[in-house]
Amino acid sequence: MSSDNLVKSLDRALQIFEVLGSRRGGYGVTEISKEIGLNKTSVYRMLSTFVRHGYVEQDAETEKYKLGYKILELSSALLEFIDLRTEAKPILKELENxxxxxxxxxxxxxxxxxxxxxxxxxxxxxxxSKVGTRAPMHCTGVGKVIMAYLPSSEVSKIMDRQALEKYTVHTIVDKEALHDHLAEIRRNGFAYDLEENEIGISCIAAPIFDHTGKIVAAVSISGPTMRMTTERLGELQGHITDISKRISVRLGYQE
Structure with missing residues (x-):
């Protein structure tokens, strides 16, 4: 955007927010003035306006300024309105291309x-697979990578509630072996499905987290096993983990 189109006072105000968000203990007027290159009188006036509206608070003892809870209210509202599918779609399209x-x-x-x-x-x-259909957790890449990051109590419930059905000769149906496999997935940050759900189909999947750090979704790349060789899967690791992190960031996740 051209600097001619900027509202300078608003630009300065946003710089103040960025400064205040960079340190927990807060800043004094003089410090902020030096940080953004604006005289102390103007900084004080802006801060007073922010305080009046709840976007900034002043510590009664240190007289330093910090971000107010009004900022948190706006952030919470934004996170509440975030739609996973909408946020992910353009990023998924990049991965498809x-x-x-x-x-x-x-x-x-x-x-x-x-x-x-x-x-x-x-x-x-x-x-x-079709949009809207369901699939088991223990034999799909997306299912296993989600299980790997669920609380252990939830994982145990899944295993106890649903029989580990053997879909192919490669499906893991032993609970202890599956627990060990999930631990390996957590260490790696991604999961494979090597013909465990459908013969002839292999995939690689990665987790998606929300703003609370909770696992909420997963993304995968699937292809015929003859094309999804060990070398090919290795090449896709960086792509799938990068995409999953970018979607997580769009959901407010901070690693």
Whole structure:
């Protein structure tokens, strides 16, 4: 944006917010004046206005200024209105264009994953997945990566409530082995599905977190096993983890 279009006083005001947000203990008028290159009188007037509206608070003992709770109210309102699918869609589209493979976005619901977005890619691939359908946790990349970051009590409930059905010869159906596998996924930050749900289909998945740090979704790249070689999956690791982190950031997550 051209500097000609900026409202200078508003630009300065926003700089003050950025300064106040950089230190827990707060800042004095003189410090802020030096930080943004504005005279103390103007800084004081702006701060007084912010205090009046609740966006800034002044410590009665130190007389230093810090961000007020009104800022938190606005942040909370923004986070409440964030829609996962809307925020993720353009980022998922980038991943589809980059890989030409099928891209899935799923959420966790009552012990299963639910597909809420599917991008088909440019390569021909027939899969059972459709938007709105459910899938088991223990044999899908997206399901396993979500399980890996759920509380252990929730994971135990999933395993106890639903039998670990053997979908293919590669499906993990032993509880102890699955627990060990989930621990490995947490260490790696991503999960594989190596023909565990459908013969001939392999994928790599990564977790998505919300502003509270809670696991809320997962994203995956799927393709035929003949194309999803060990080398290919290794190449996709960086892409899938980068995409999952970018979506998490859009949801307010701070690592």
């Amino acid at each position: 980059l890989t030409n493979e099928v891209i899935h976005l799923v959420v966790y619901d009552r012990g299963e994953v639910v597909y809420i977005e599917k991008l088909e890619g440019n390569e021909t691939l027939r899969m059972h």
